[in-house]
Amino acid sequence: MELTETHTLPVPQQRTWDALNDTEILRACIPGCESIDPDGENAYLVALSAAVGPVKARFKGRMQLADIDAPNAYNIVFEGQGGAAGFAKGNARVTLEPDGDAATKLTYTANAQVGGKLAQIGSRLVDGAARKIAGEFFKRFGAQLVGEGAEATATTGQTDAESNDAADNESGAEASDTTDTSKRKKSWTAWISKS
DSSP: OEEEEEEEESSOHHHHHHHHTOHHHHHHHSTTEEEEEEOSTTEEEEEEEEEETTEEEEEEEEEEEEEEETTTEEEEEEEEEOGGGOEEEEEEEEEEEEOSSSOEEEEEEEEEEEETHHHHTOHHHHHHHHHHHHHHHHHHHHHHHHHHOTTHHHHHTOOHHHHHHHHHTSOGGGGGSOHHHHHHHHHHHHHHHHO
């Protein structure tokens, strides 16, 4: 499986780099992530729960950062075991480029191999699940970044009324979130709709 995507984030490159290297932010943004703990230099133990089609499992694995060129790029090498569900291993190249003074273009290319029950359900379901997880990660990651700084509203180029109108179109499923999280989601939703 290969997955390549580009996302524009509404914050400067250095701030994006810092967030990508903050384990608390990553834990909050990775869907199903239970923990990210240091395991040596530029290495982390990761535990997460994921569902790929009918296969649901808790994965434990290791992630190693290599070829670090701060704040421009790094490689991620990962492997994880999900018991009877199977395994996943692979690598990803992440690059950051400034997109003006207040935005960053993040591009990644990930290659992964899966085995066990995961391999039996078919590459289409695995690819779809990977894209869904990546999409949710960037939605959360962008919301975290926007929530950290006051310049987020200026970056979106929208008025508060436009932000609220865009957010009102979202489903009511987010109603149980805290006010702070809701505000971050509104800003992120408005930013996405403007792009």
